[in-house]
Amino acid sequence: MGNNTTDNIMERPAVKKAMLLLMEERDKAQSELKEAKKELDVQMWGLKKTNEAIKLLYKELAEKNKKLQELDNLKSEFVANVSHELRTPLAIMKEFALIILDEIPGRLTKDQREYVDIIRGNIERLSRLINDILDISRIEAGEALLKKTPANITTLANNVVSALKAKADVKRIKIKFLAEKNLPAINIDPDKIIQVFTNLIDNAIKFTPQKGRITIWIKDKKDRLECGVADTGPGIAKENMEKIFGRFQQFDRVAGSGAKGTGLGLAITKELVQMHNGKIWVKSALKKGSEFFFTLPKQNSETLKK
Numbered sequence: 461m462g463n464n465t466t467d468n469i470m471e472r473p474a475v476k477k478a479m480l481l482l483m484e485e486r487d488k489a490q491s492e493l494k495e496a497k498k499e500l501d502v503q504m505w506g507l508k509k510t511n512e513a514i515k516l517l518y519k520e521l522a523e524k525n526k527k528l529q530e531l532d533n534l535k536s537e538f539v540a541n542v543s544h545e546l547r548t549p550l551a552i553m554k555e556f557a558l559i560i561l562d563e564i565p566g567r568l569t570k571d572q573r574e575y576v577d578i579i580r581g582n583i584e585r586l587s588r589l590i591n592d593i594l595d596i597s598r599i600e601a602g603e604a605l606l607k608k609t610p611a612n613i614t615t616l617a618n619n620v621v622s623a624l625k626a627k628a629d630v631k632r633i634k635i636k637f638l639a640e641k642n643l644p645a646i647n648i649d650p651d652k653i654i655q656v657f658t659n660l661i662d663n664a665i666k667f668t669p670q671k672g673r674i675t676i677w678i679k680d681k682k683d684r685l686e687c688g689v690a691d692t693g694p695g696i697a698k699e700n701m702e703k704i705f706g707r708f709q710q711f712d713r714v715a716g717s718g719a720k721g722t723g724l725g726l727a728i729t730k731e732l733v734q735m736h737n738g739k740i741w742v743k744s745a746l747k748k749g750s751e752f753f754f755t756l757p758k759q760n761s762e763t764l765k766k
Contacts, residue, residue, distance in 0.1 A: 592724035
């Protein structure tokens, strides 16, 4: 009786239809699962190939980076060697130019003195370029190491001002030096910071017109010292502000001919400040002069004793 009832139920059209639908759904699900598995296998194969390709790419990049590093080292070595080789003949040329200007071999006419003075000036400019190239090469090669020692930054800055005063006097430029009293000694490489001040103050003198003014200051800013050099020169064009600290950037602060440097001084200055974990920036506008700022972190007395 029970079996006949079950058989009767299974024979009903609605049940048969439901069973067919279930079987179709099962077959469809199995088919979709099979397709999904195939697609997953394809994706896994693609991922495997991608990983292999990435590994190969990393290997190729590593090899190229190694070659670039070797080329960069060769370039730095070449630049350093050539620069060193050029310094000796330049020093000799400068010495003989000074001997002639001192009229040791004989008196000079006004034109002769002017011509020899032009030679001397260009020898000095080339010497500065060589020294700047050597500095950049050392920085790029990681050879520009800091020799830190506790130092009074006011004394360093004042020494630079004294050394460059004669150059400013030629243009009758007034230099004002302002430093807060009792500034703490900070742990720095004195030679490198002297170079920073020299580059900034020399640039200010170069671009400041006759009878202009240059102001240098040092302020205590709690965890750091802030130094600044401001001039009354023609200022820096807005389009040049972003590249002012770039390497081999040569442009006047105004259009046309004017004072020019090696194009490396400010780039070196930025590197030296950053090596001390400091920051450097500039504020300027055409016809409003320029202000260069840089900061150097302070250390407490315990740090300085180490």
